[in-house]
Amino acid sequence: MAISIVILILILATVLFHFLSPWWFTPLASNWSSIDGTIDITLWVTGVVFVLVNLFLAYAVYRYRYKKDQTADYEPENKKLETWLTIITTIGVAAMLAPGLVVWSEFVHVPEDAKxxxxxxxxxxxxxxxPGEDGVLGKTDNTYTSSQNPFGIIPSDPNGQDDVLINSNEVHLPINQPVKVLQRSKDVLHNFAIPQFRVKMDLVPGITSYFWFTPTKLGTFDVLCQELCGIAHYLMRGKVVVQTEADFNLWLSKFPTFAESLQLPKGDVIAGKQFYQACAACHGTDGQGNKAMNAPKLAGLSSWYSKRQLEYFKHNIRGSSAEDTYGVQMAAMTATLPDxxxxxxxxxxxxSLPIAQQIQHSTADINKGAILYRNCGFCHGNKGQGNYALNAPRLAGQHDWYLKRQLLNFKNDIRGKHTDDLYGKQMVLMSRLLQNDEAIDQVIAYINQLQPIDSEQNNAVLQE
Structure with a gap:
């Protein structure tokens, strides 16, 4: 009797938990209301079966409870019962699968007007x-992927020359315009998912998968990877911004085409030296850094990373927090760079400044630091050389005191908090894997003894 009552309580608690729970779907922001309908059908079918089966279980436990003077009957087969169970099960499974197959057919049949x-x-x-003005995306091959061609576009394909490249975790789309999403992975299995749009699809290496949807609400929506793609899987996040067509076109016009990316003018080192005079007062004439001035080493930083950080400072993406004392100073200093x-x-x-080996002087455990650095090495490289394709700067050769300050800034939400600092947000999450100051000191001690490599060597490592 007691077991039957417990089963009834569990049934009631489960049903109440579902209907009273605050964890429901986010409001729908695309055309895929039919996916919600399919999930609702599945919920009702499985929910009714759950309740009926457990009610029968409670009844059977009570009805056929142990009695000293009662013997159980042996009935190995009951064709009538088996027939009815097969029919009812078939109807239930068909009720769940049929709507899903209909929606799946719609999901992969793209409208003709989709972009x-x-x-x-x-x-x-x-x-x-x-795609550019020709409306056709160029062909790709991962063997062409490099720091100069991170998308792996085949240079000889004329259709790829005007492709617009968005090297960012954030993408913008026009409202009420059907879009076909082509998906490609450079490395392992991923899954591109936008919960508010009710869409998701695996990215399988070597295969181009696709689906389509129509954004129906203005706003910013989360992009997640819903496939366990590695140790930092939870960091693989992005944003979809849905806006008017005019705003979308304006946003798209700010990004280079593939041809333009290959022809972007390289910086003028001689002119840069003149601008650097203002930097040298703190960072040193050779970019060696100065702890007394709280100025990190600059020599050896890749130009793409220096440029991004200077732009961040100039637009108050970095250095906007009052707690980031030295970042605030740098934000003011970027006024010396007019454009x-x-x-x-x-x-x-x-x-262009020569890289000097950082002298190791930490007493922290380097062996433990090597273990902790494995997480960092996935992006920053096993030699701390950095990786343009992953937007990860060089770490080898940098001062230990500066690395520690930045890790603490990330850990304490002083850096990486700004909404436009997409890569800083990733570092905020990664820094929390280092649970205390001792762990931070250990990983920095390991980084500090890595031998810096020059730009030519770095490019070779990237090609590997």
Whole structure:
């Protein structure tokens, strides 16, 4: 009797938990209301079966409870019962599968007026590619992937020359415009998912998968990877911004085509040296850094990373927190760089400065640091050389005191909190894997003894 009552209580608690739970779907922001309908059908079918089966279980436990003077009957087969169970089960399974097959057919049959764009997944970020004026995306091959061609577009394909490249975790789309999403992975299995749109699909290496949807609400929506793609899987996040067609076109026009990306002017090292004079007062004439001035080493930083950080400082994406004392100072100093060309030039000069080996003087356990660094090495490289394709800067050769300050800034939400600092947000999450100051000291001690490599060697490592 007691067991039957417990079963009845569990049935009631489960049903109440479902209907009273605050964990429901986010409001729908696309055309796929039919997916919600399919899930509702599945819920009702399985829910009714759950209640009926457990009610029968409670009844059977009570009705056929142990009695000293009662013997159980042996009935190995009951064709009538088996027939009815087979029929009812078949109807239930068909009721769940049939609507799903109908929706799946719609999911992969793209409307003729849909516009294409490509999602490229890699550990642990998203990038996007839109067709240019010809309306056709160029062919790709991962063997062409490099720091100069991170999308792996085949240079000889004329259709790829005007492709617009979005090297960012954030993509914008026009409202009420059907879009076909082509998906490609550079490395392992990923899954591109936008919960508010009710869409998701695996990115399988070597295969181009696809689906389509129509954004129906203005706003910003989360992109997740819903496939366990590696140790930093949970960091693989992005944003979809749905806006008017005019705003979308304006946003898209800010990004380079593939042809333009190959022809972007390199920074003028001589002009950059002139701009660097203002930097040298703190960072040193050779970019060696100065602990007394709280200025990190700049020599050896890749120009793409220096440029990004200078742009962040200039637009208050970095250095906007009052707690980031030295970041605030840098934000003010970027006023000496009047335009994008000046930033490009000084970044080129910084990259030209010779790299010096950082002297190891930490007493922290380097062996434990090597273990902790494995998480960092997936993006920053096993030699701390950095990786342009993963937007990860060089770590080898940097001062230990500066690395520690930045890790603490990330850990304490002083850096990486700004909504436009997409890669800083990833570092905020990664820094929390280092649970205390001792772990931070250990991983920095390991980084500090890594031998810096020059730009030519770095490019070779990237090609590997």
């Amino acid at each position: 294409e764009f490509e999602v490229v997944g890699q550990q642990w970020s998203w990038n996007y590619r839109f 994008d060309k000046a930033i490009t030039d000084v970044s080129a000069y910084i990259q």
